[in-house]
Amino acid sequence: MNPRKRKQAANTKRPKVIPFSLDxxxxxxxxxxxxxxxxxxxxxxxxxxxxxxxxxxxxxxxxxxxxxxxxxxxxxxxxxxxxxxxxxxxxxxxxxxxxxxxxxxxxxxxxxxxxxxxxxxxxxxxxxxxxxxxxxxxxxxxxxxxxxxxxxxxKENVYAHDKARELLEAGRFAEAVRILEEIIERQPDFLAARNNLGLAYYYMGLFDKSIQTISAVLEAEPGNLHALCNLAIFYQHSNQSPELNGLLELLRKTIPFHPEHVFKLATTLGIVGEHEGAYRHFRRLLRTGELSGEPSLHHFAAVAAANIGRYDDAERYWLQAQRLDSQSEVPPFYLKRLALMREGECSPPAHYHYHLPFDEQFRKWEQSPELVPGEMKQDPLIRSSFFWALRHGDRRTKMQVIQALGLVADDEVIEALKGFLADPEEEDELKRVAVLVLRSIGIQDPLNVAFGGRMLTLEPRRKSARLPVWDSAWQSVLEIAMEQMAERYDVVQQHDLMTLWVDYLSRVYPNVPKLHNAAGWAAALEYWTAKMHRRIITYADLVSRYEASQASISRYANRIDEVCGIREKLELSMKLSAYPEN
Structure with a gap:
């Protein structure tokens, strides 16, 4: 055989040994x-x-x-x-x-x-x-x-999440936020916790943080229905119409299967004004029978029906809610207003909450302020609406909310009011009321307040017992004094007037005198505030500005001094200043 051919044949043979590794x-x-x-x-x-x-x-x-x-x-x-x-x-x-x-x-x-x-x-x-x-x-x-x-x-995070949800339902949003933030730090992919954190931020009025949190959920799971619904509500309340309209196109086409998802979508559509879609989903839930025993669900269906002009259906659902929850004030209230709705003299409810409208709730509490703490603790929706109104209500509503929160006075309320004081966007007059309320409930911490475009620290000048209520007549005295002092006294001096008034009321409560002459009491407060800051003031000046008699101003000033001992303190201060330390 040709050696070259032998060599070529040898090169074309496949190896017969298959290598493998023993590992x-x-x-x-x-x-x-x-x-x-x-x-x-x-x-x-x-x-x-x-x-x-x-x-x-x-x-x-x-x-x-x-x-x-x-x-x-x-x-x-x-x-x-x-x-x-x-x-x-x-x-x-x-x-x-x-x-x-x-x-x-x-x-x-x-x-x-x-x-x-x-x-x-x-x-x-x-x-x-x-x-x-x-x-x-x-x-x-x-x-x-x-x-x-x-x-x-x-299951540590699951248990913690359940606890956070209970806190949310109880209206204790700050505590829920703390737990939810800890959960997400431990388990970033816990989307249900992120959804609830977004809700907690929303209830506290922290819109930017709520949208950022929900957006993170949707980045991880674009079809998350809870996140989509939450985001729609956030867009609605922050007036982001283009974003809301785009999201609503998707939600209108969505037909969830699970009852919890159906309820979430229905309430969301109602809140953003899509009452026809909300009504359709609420009826689906009621037909299935699983939640038909919930009076709130019948109320929500009635609200949706009323908003699309189906008043007979609305009446039927409110009557059923009344039968299921005979102790609630909500169904009877709306049944009474139904006739006005039919005649066009009254608008259907604008919200999907199972409690009285905000203004109606305040009217009831003005007559019975002792009811406020219990009702706010029992109903988280009322509590959340208060925190919402504190941040986003009109001026009158914020004034009412601040005073009502003073009747609750738990840790979360105190932190909310302190946060309100530090917000440079809020009105100075509202902050004065918030300072007054905090002092009236016995908060003696220094308060950091954004007044007139700059941050100030208001130190407590005197201790006072907590006032269990705050009367509108007391507020009137304060408002008259603040109006007269606005251009003449700085913020610290105005704060001292407020704390003097709280101190006096705290000492004489519950035997507070009838304040028929609010202007005279206001003038007396300014008199002692000026004296405490060694400012020259005369009764004649006060008479002309407050349109109150000198006899009334003098009499009220003496009453305040008898209770608070201001003159004695001023005399002692003068003596001490005359003998400075070496």
Whole structure:
């Protein structure tokens, strides 16, 4: 044969030896094949070889422990698992679940309980939660007692989220925000927590933060219905019409299946003025029967019906709400107004809340102010509407809200009023009322206030007991004084007048005199404020400006001094200033 041909033929022959590498992966695959054929001995042998190649890989050890457990060699399996936890990877918390299973099979139930509790309290992933629940039931039966379990690590955020939702429903928005922010820091992909955080920001009047939060949800899950509905409401209240219109095109076409989603969409459409769509979805919910026993749902359907002119339907739904909730004032109120709606003399409700309209609520509270704290704590919708109105209501509404919040005076209210004081966009006159309310409920902290375009710190000048109510007659005195002092006294001096008035009322309450001559009392307050700041003032000047008699002003000034001891304090101050320290 020609040598060249021999060489060419040799070059064209394929190699007969197929190379392969003996590594952990190779033995792992062989072990799995053996398992599929129920050849446990071979599988164990191959897993042992995988461990030899990768002794620091905890998965190989766990696989070997699993085979030993399948073979009934529980103690050997436990030795391997404890070795993983002690030497190789203490963070591999699923080993505790495997240990618990082994101990249960060995009928060592207390050891199984200890291992299972350790798994549930330390494992963040929760891969075996369902299986762990079944094992807990078994241990409960065998030990004849419940297992002592302080927490489930993998459900930690779920429990915290449930707590935050309860706080939202109770109207405690600041506390809910704190918990929700912590959850998201631990678990950024917890979209339900982000949705509720956006709502909490919204209830607190923090629009920009609420939109940013909901937008983050939609970036992660563009079809999230709760986020889309929340965003529509935020756009509505921030007057972002182009964005709202684009979003409504999508929501009008959406037909959710789950009742919770149907309710969310229906209320959202109603809030943004899409009453026809809202009515259609509310009727769907009522026809299914699942929520037909909820009086609020019948009220919402009635509101939607009234807004599209279906007054007979609205009457039927409000009557049903009244039958289901005979103690509520809401259905009777709207049934009385229904005749006016039919005649066009009264507009249908503009909101989808199951409580009285804002103005009506205030009228009731003016007659019975002692009802405010209880009703605000019981109804989170009322509470949220108050916080909303504090930020976004008109001037008159904000004035009412500030005074009403003073009757509640819990920590969240106090923080909301302090935040209001620091907002440079709010009116100075409203801030004066807020300062007065904070002092009247006994807040003696320095208050940081944006007055006249600059930040000031108002220090408390005197201690006072909390006033349980704030009367409109007391407010009238203050407003008259502030109007006369506006151009003559600085903010600190006006603050001192307010705190003097609160101090006087606190000392004489509940025996506050009848304030028939509000101008005379206001002039008396200015008199003592001027004296405290060593300003020259005469009764003649006060008489001309306040149009009150000198006798009245003098009499009221003496009453204030008798209670607060101002003259004595001023004399003592003069004596001390005459003898300065060396």
């Amino acid at each position: 952990a992966t190779f033995f792992f695959e062989r072990a799995v094949q053996s398992l599929d054929r129920f050849h446990y001995d071979k599988a164990l042998k191959y897993f042992r070889r995988a461990v030899e190649y990768e002794p620091d890989n905890p998965v190989n050890h766990c696989n070997m422990a699993g085979i030993l457990s399948e073979m009934g060699r529980y103690e050997e399996s436990n030795d391997v698992l404890r070795s993983v936890l002690d030497r190789i990877d203490p963070a591999m918390t699923e080993c505790y679940y495997y240990l618990a299973n082994n101990y249960a099979n060995m009928e060592l139930y207390e050891a199984a309980e200890d291992a299972l509790v350790r798994y549930l309290e330390t494992d963040a992933e929760g891969q075996f939660l369902d299986e762990a629940d079944e094992l807990l039931d078994l241990l409960h039966y065998e030990l004849n007692r419940p297992t002592k379990l302080s927490t489930i690590k993998s």
